[in-house]
Amino acid sequence: MVLPRAARTQRRTRIQEEKEELILEAALDVFATHGFRGSTIDQIAEVAGMSKPNLLYYFRTKEAMHRALIDRVLDSWLDPLREFDAEGSPVSEIRSYIRRKLEMARDFPRESRLFANEILQGAPHIEDELKGPLKSLVDEKAEVIRSWAKTGKIAKCDPYHLIFAIWSTTQHYADFDVQVRGVLGDERSGEGRFEDAARFLEQLFVSGLEIRDGGA
């Protein structure tokens, strides 16, 4: 019998798991490069190597695929921020947060672009996640940073804008990759650009947040 996908909540076949995995992988490819509205089910089906109705057997709508993808990716995307440790030393925590975010931009650019597309277009599908789990996590970590500033471990600064700055500078290398490589030219567009970026950003943030006598 042909049961609608949503009705089979209990046991999942081996084939189901494999195919859903395959589809989400293909969907990530397509959504990341064309955005939600710019992507077609046919495209995703082709990348996944199956027919469109077959794909629709596993995910009944384009929205369902997108949502499943967002749900799966959002969680891992926030891991680096979760690891941000209140007990560690400020400089090394910030330094390794930058490094982890840069590694993600290098190793998982599609995930970064998926969110970038979504947010750029007004976050129509993930607004709740932004104002809920994401905000809570950021609030928590902002409090940590604020306490570091208060106890004189780093320069006084707005912790939210610090986090925004780390996000934007690191994700830039995933989201605006074409521009980065276009500007750097072919010679400097190898993987070395991530190490150069890491060096620069660590210097910028670490010494930008250092306490100095004349500081405000």
Added chain:
Amino acid sequence: MVLPRAARTQRRTRIQEEKEELILEAALDVFATHGFRGSTIDQIAEVAGMSKPNLLYYFRTKEAMHRALIDRVLDSWLDPLREFDAEGSPVSEIRSYIRRKLEMARDFPRESRLFANEILQGAPHIEDELKGPLKSLVDEKAEVIRSWAKTGKIAKCDPYHLIFAIWSTTQHYADFDVQVRGVLGDERSGEGRFEDAARFLEQLFVSGLEIRDGGA
């Protein structure tokens, strides 16, 4: 007679100028929020308050509209970088570059998102501009920054990544506006966030680039 748009290169009617203006304004709205593939001519026509065939009388294809928009906007978008002055003092030049870029993010977010969408999706329509005029301009200004570092006016750093960092942190407030406001919460989402951002970023970049004894 119905002359194709491309054939009337000479005199332009008053109506032509007005309508083309109107259309590009509407197109900016739509392209900026949905990207090229996600936008429809009907949408743009509706925003512009005219029928689709009427719109197509002025721009014969969707591509033509997009290209006209890109051409018009790219130039003004690079103005802040052009103003970057080799003769000025490094600190005040960098500071005012940041301020100008932030003002553009605040006052012209649609223009920022237009490019962000384009670049995110692989810059299919503006690759030439990236590797041509943009790269040249950046190369020129990077040389200025490099000379400042060499003569000990600012800390040694990779000038390209410095420029990327300024671009990403400032444009973040236009491109990721929904996220920024979502995280800041309703209370802090007023226009004041741009001043907070300006304060933070100026502090970060200025003191991050200051020469210090222990510096590398």
Added chain:
DNA sequence: TGATAATTTGACCGGTTGGTAAAACATTAC
């Protein structure tokens, strides 16, 4: 005013898109 050119509109077209129906095919459990 009337002729001429510029603008606007409604009807339409072929291709694409998200999605469906039903039957054919494969797999699993007994």
Added chain:
DNA sequence: GTAATGTTTTACCAACCGGTCAAATTATCA
């Protein structure tokens, strides 16, 4: 093996999309 269930395919549909066409309307100017 076979019956029940799970998977895949073929054919299809209605809505939408980019774009055309010819006729209707409006502006310009002698």
